[in-house]
Amino acid sequence: MFVLTSSQMREIDRKASQEIGIPEVVLMENAGFCVFEEIRKDFETLDDKNIAVFCGKGNNGGDGFVVARYLAQVCPNVKVFLFDENVTLISKVFLDILKRLEVDVSILSEELLLSLKTQRFDIIVDAIFGIGLSKDIDGLYKKAIEYINGSGAYVYSVDIPSGICSDSASVRGCAVKANKTVTFVYPKIGNILYPGSYYCGKVIVKDIGIPEKIIKDIKVKILTAEDLDISKFYRFPDSHKGDYGKVGIVAGSKYYPGAAVLCSNAAVQSGCGLCYLITPQEALYFQNLRKPEIVVLPLEGKEGVISFDGFVKFDEYLAKFDVLGFGCGLTKNEEVEKILIHILENFQIPIVIDADGLNTLSSSQKAKKLLANYKSQKVLTPHYMEAARILGVDVKDVAKSPIDAATKIASEFRAICVLKGSRTIITDGDEVFINVLGNPGMAKGGSGDVLTGIILSMIAQGYSAFEAAKLSVYLHSLSADILLEKKAMQTILPSDIIEGLDSAIRRLIEG
Known part of the structure; x- marks a missing residue:
């Protein structure tokens, strides 16, 4: 099995959309559905669960919006916490769908985060940062991650735990400690090497419909x-x-x-x-x-x-x-x-x-x-x-x-x-x-x-x-x-x- 860097994954996404013609919204839809499938597989029923989905403003947050939509179809208690409404164009497609479906979407603030400490979530989805993280985490993001880690919820990370560098597996200031990480196409270096692997919990690799033929010149593999x-x-x-x-x-x-x-x-x-x-x-x-x-x-x-x-x-x-x-x-x-x-x-x-x-x-x-x-x-x-x-x-x-x-x-x-x-x-x-x-x-x-x-x-x-x-x-x-x-x-x-x-x-x- 290949192991990808962040730049290799971005190039694969680009080829899938620009050379093969698979729209980026399709890939995002598939990724979000894969995470939802994993959650549904792990829990016999979701309708009695309290679920929080934390979404960043990048495409990782867009994956989170898709997860939230599917969860809201089977669970009445889904809350989405958004750090910034100025999301990417692709993510906005799915954020707008959530709003039209009247899913509970809130802009996160320190006051709101503080109030969450009186609530209990059974499941938390971490879709804050994806594989493109390039700086240490601080401010509200850091406080949110600390809240997630102390919540006692079962935590799913989308692609890679927020705070883990995809290319080195290092912790950028702080990181989500996930129970399970659902990553796409192939695992990333940060999913495999330590300390990133520790923060990932169990790593699940999902196919999101990218043809194998465009995945070329990958030199790093997991030894099997x-x-x-x-x-x-x-x-x-x-x-x-x-x-x-x-x-x-x-x-x-x-x-x-x-x-x-x-x-x-x-x-x-x-x-x-x-x-x-x-x-x-x-x-x-x-x-x-x-x-x-x-x-x-x-x-x-x-x-x-x-x-x-x-x-x-x-x-x-x-x-x-x-x-x-x-x-x-x-x-x-x-x-x-x-x-x-x-x-x-x-x-x-x-x-x-x-x-x-x-x-x-x-x-x-x-x-x-x-x-x-x-x-x-x-x-x-x-x-x-x-x-x-x-x-x-x-x-x-x-x-x-x-x-x-x-x-x-x-x-x-x-x-x-x-x-x-x-x-x-x-x-x-x-x-x-x-x-x-x-x-x-x-x-x-x-x-x-x-x-x-x-x-x-x-x-x-x-x-x-x-x-x-x-x-x-x-x-x-x-x-x-x-x-x-x-x-x-x-x-x-x-x-x-x-x-x-x-x-x-x-x-x-x-x-």
């Missing part, structure tokens, strides 16, 4: 099972371990031995044929939790962390790996930087860089330049803070525009970027996929190490870096969601997600 290639999950009876790839992982230190264990355990659990873990000897005390199938190549460390001199002794192994993972639990120091530069200068194998590999990359101009020119496939898996370091910006900038941040990283390094968060973003710098699976139980140290291991395994099994990233993010989150069926969020561990991969893969195969 239909976007995944599972053809390589099939295994021929006469296959052997060499057919499923050799994963090499450079990870761990005496401070973070678990990162290496989680990453390598995830790699073997998700299907690679062989997994080699290159880790400092000082990290081996934690290896009792390692799966015995993993081949450990302990190297001579330096004060408990990886050393360049120890690492280069394993160069012959690197030449045999189908993919290399670098960074989990290494710590950030000069030795790590020297090793990363050595790899980028001397090898051309697919590489997945995570954690301390990314932190090292962010502070090393030489490593950045080498990585940008590295010819083999590359996957970078930053969280927001790591992305901010790489881009040289504040983490708030990444949080405000995560899609832009991910595409910039992917483009700069000609790599696949997996920007990890509550809505993980996967992009090659052109196409963008947003993952909507997963739950807060994943918010624990080590979850990223598990994801890196899965990506490595999928690349080793023959998937391209982009396909591997999409598939791995989906499986990682699906495993956590399956666990949630039996466990509380608080008790889900990254190691549980590894064990849950069996159920996730089965469910994906079985559809």
Whole structure:
């Protein structure tokens, strides 16, 4: 399913009306009716409900007028509150109809808003601002939104909750907290990313009669099972371990031995044929939790962390790996930087860089330049803070525009970027996929190490870096969601997600 920006939605509306010939009033009528249908579906009867419809002066308010008209046909207690009678020309068509039908329409004022606190509404429709909001909300609008949020009513937002920026999902001063949001054609970025998604409640996408043929060149999609290639999950009876790839992982230190264990355990659990873990000897005390199938190549460390001199002794192994993972639990120091530069200068194998590999990359101009020119496939898996370091910006900038941040990283390094968060973003710098699976139980140290291991395994099994990233993010989150069926969020561990991969893969195969 595509995800739209506000400008893309406006262009789709324009094409529908100007190129196809569908009148704008028809689209507005359809949109309003879709919201009414959703309300009628949710409530067995409406004739005993008190309903308020708050309408702005733009086209979102026009949608609200249509909703109000349909509601008034089945409910005697519908009140429309209008902020300004100077509405758009299309909206005026439907406002005039309401007046001729003698629906209760009032111009909202602070005094009227204050009086509403003595009334009780069962349902409130928010049609104040749509996808074109470009400034922070204040004044009477802010007070109205605060009233809606404190009303106790069941709240429906039209297209997007008023106060949410459609293109960034940020809150513009304040925002309506809806129980349900009915959006049209496709969801908007503000419906999907946080915090906007939180304010939307349940998002319902409705068709308002716009032909699919005019919806073109949309690069952002919600990641679904239909976007995944599972053809390589099939295994021929006469296959052997060499057919499923050799994963090499450079990870761990005496401070973070678990990162290496989680990453390598995830790699073997998700299907690679062989997994080699290159880790400092000082990290081996934690290896009792390692799966015995993993081949450990302990190297001579330096004060408990990886050393360049120890690492280069394993160069012959690197030449045999189908993919290399670098960074989990290494710590950030000069030795790590020297090793990363050595790899980028001397090898051309697919590489997945995570954690301390990314932190090292962010502070090393030489490593950045080498990585940008590295010819083999590359996957970078930053969280927001790591992305901010790489881009040289504040983490708030990444949080405000995560899609832009991910595409910039992917483009700069000609790599696949997996920007990890509550809505993980996967992009090659052109196409963008947003993952909507997963739950807060994943918010624990080590979850990223598990994801890196899965990506490595999928690349080793023959998937391209982009396909591997999409598939791995989906499986990682699906495993956590399956666990949630039996466990509380608080008790889900990254190691549980590894064990849950069996159920996730089965469910994906079985559809």
